[in-house]
Amino acid sequence: xxxxxxxxxxxxxxxxxxxxxxxxxxxxxxxxxxxxxxxxxxxxxxxxxxxxxxxxxxxxxxxxxxxxxxxxxxxxxxxxxxxxxxxxxxxxxxxxxxxxxxxxxxxxxxxxxxxxxxxxxxxxxxxxxxxxxxxxxxxxxxxxxxxxxxxxxxxxxxxxxxxxxxxxxxxxxxxxxxxxxxxxxxxxxxxxxxxxxxxxxxxxxxxxxxxxxxxxxxxxxxxxxxxxxxxxxxxxxxxxxxxxxxxxxxxxxxxxxxxxxxxxxxx
Amino acid sequence: xxxxxxxxxxxxxxxxxxxxxxxxxxxxxxxxxxxxxxxxxxxxxxxxxxxxxxxxxxxxxxxxxxxxxxxxxxxxxxxxxxxxxxxxxxxxxxxxxxxxxxxxxxxxxxxxxxxxxxxxxxxxxxxxxxxxxxxxxxxxxxxxxxxxxxxxxxxxxxxxxxx
Numbered sequence: 001x002x003x004x005x006x007x008x009x010x011x012x013x014x015x016x017x018x019x020x021x022x023x024x025x026x027x028x029x030x031x032x033x034x035x036x037x038x039x040x041x042x043x044x045x046x047x048x049x050x051x052x053x054x055x056x057x058x059x060x061x062x063x064x065x066x067x068x069x070x071x072x073x074x075x076x077x078x079x080x081x082x083x084x085x086x087x088x089x090x091x092x093x094x095x096x097x098x099x100x101x102x103x104x105x106x107x108x109x110x111x112x113x114x115x116x117x118x119x120x121x122x123x124x125x126x127x128x129x130x131x132x133x134x135x136x137x138x139x140x141x142x143x144x145x146x147x148x149x150x151x152x153x154x155x156x157x158x159x160x161x162x163x164x165x166x167x168x169x170x171x172x173x174x175x176x177x178x179x180x181x182x183x184x185x186x187x188x189x190x191x192x193x194x195x196x197x198x199x200x201x202x203x204x205x206x207x208x209x210x211x212x213x214x215x216x217x218x219x220x221x222x223x224x225x226x227x228x229x230x231x232x233x234x235x236x237x238x239x240x241x242x243x244x245x246x247x248x249x250x251x252x253x254x255x256x257x258x259x260x261x262x263x264x265x266x267x
Numbered sequence: 268x269x270x271x272x273x274x275x276x277x278x279x280x281x282x283x284x285x286x287x288x289x290x291x292x293x294x295x296x297x298x299x300x301x302x303x304x305x306x307x308x309x310x311x312x313x314x315x316x317x318x319x320x321x322x323x324x325x326x327x328x329x330x331x332x333x334x335x336x337x338x339x340x341x342x343x344x345x346x347x348x349x350x351x352x353x354x355x356x357x358x359x360x361x362x363x364x365x366x367x368x369x370x371x372x373x374x375x376x377x378x379x380x381x382x383x384x385x386x387x388x389x390x391x392x393x394x395x396x397x398x399x400x401x402x403x404x405x406x407x408x409x410x411x412x413x414x415x416x417x418x419x420x421x422x423x424x425x426x427x428x429x430x
Contacts, residue, residue, distance in 0.1 A: 158306035158426075165425040166317055 006046055010039055013056050016142060017063055019238050023122050023137055024130075025072040026255040028248060034070060038063040053151050057144065061152040064134055077258045079127040079174050082120060082188055088257040095253050099246060103198050108245040111198035113207050115243035116191040117181070117229065118236040123254055124174055132167030135160050140168070140230045172226045181208070182217040182225050198246075280385055282415050284408035292393025293401065297411040302383045303422035305360040305376050311421055312363055312374055321421040324410045333357065338365065344410050369394065386418060 001009075014035055021031035041062050042049075049058055067073045078084065089095050102109040125133055134153055138144040146164070150157045180186035192204050199207075208214045213228035220228070238244060238251075278285065278298040286295045301308060311321060315328040315338055326346060330338035334357040340350045355371065356364035363374040370392035377385040388411060392404065 156304075156306055158304035159310060161304075161425050161428055162307050162310040165428050166314075166320070169320065 136167040303426035
């Protein structure tokens with residue numbers, strides 16, 4: 001493969017790679033740094049690429065390996081992240097002022113429920129152990145096969161299956177207990193609350209029924225509801241979507257709050 | 268409690284527990300065939316925090332299941348007690364032993380070469396003081412059978428998952 005061919009193929013993968021790294025680190029700067037490092041490392045090692053996997057799998061393997069050494073990727077959040085961060089946001093005038101500024105001035109400042117569902121998944125998935133988190137993202141969001149994930153994470157297929165199963169089960173359990181979109185007893189209504197703030201003229205119920213997961217909430221089982229949630233996540237690129245700037249602002253806020261929270265609650 | 272002859276015979280792989288009582292010891296065993304990769308069963312047995320999710324006999328395990336480490340286990344057999352147990356032996360995907368001064372719990376995985384493995388769990392409690400507290404020990408058979416059944420169900424579900 002010539003350097004020009006490699007660069008062209010890398011560019012085709014760099015979008016998903018960057019969003020994957022954002023979901024792991026919750027930091028735009030770290031995600032961009034790791035993408036660059038992945039490019040440099042892959043360029044150095046391109047002669048050793050034998051085509052035993054696709055180039056995309058190979059690049060994700062390099063990026064995952066780099067991510068494992070990243071301090072923000074290693075930091076694991078609490079599953080109650082949305083509660084902790086909501087409380088912090090309510091007492092942070094600056095956060096809301098900046099959010100409203102983005103909402104009114106940015107072409108990527110449209111608040112949408114689906115975007116927030118994706119954002120919420122990003123935050124809560126960071127409560128999983130890192131190995132489970134990587135496997136879950138690779139399978140459920142980036143559609144890699146188990147054997148490819150084993151290669152990417154330098155693990156066995158059996159362990160990938162274990163991490164996928166446990167990660168998915170935990171996420172289903174958390175959403176089932178918390179998410180009011182799928183469970184009337186759920187304690188978290190943040191997406192509808194924020195929709196009320198950012199889109200005050202919009203009828204929230206009308207927006208909600210556009211989401212298949214919400215429409216099926218009463219009749220579908222929890223596995224199906226999680227699959228539908230993953231379809232929502234798959235459909236949104238956190239850097240390119242209509243709400244990207246708003247959600248990235250929110251993510252940066254949550255990351256800072258969680259970093260303080262973890263520091264305060266460390267043994 | 269079951270009969271007194273179990274220790275002399277190989278343990279049947281039917282998920283049924285057997286207990287052998289002696290004056291100074293009591294030994295309970297269960298064995299079951301599991302159609303799963305040993306790595307999956309091993310992962311389930313060695314990820315402490317994950318036990319309550321799949322194992323209905325365990326309330327919690329705090330600590331790390333690694334050789335020389337100590338774990339704190341709460342079981343449904345004695346929910347008010349916390350057992351402090353040391354990881355005494357750990358042989359990857361083959362054998363795990365934890366215990367305290369009263370006894371040891373041993374987990375063994377034996378591949379059968381056809382995608383199936385035999386899982387065996389054994390616990391021997393004993394010593395010179397055993398007759399003094401033997402009567403206060405609850406029977407383990409039902410809990411052992413449940414443990415083995417839960418492990419089989421979870422491991423086989425994971426084995427079948429994914430593409």
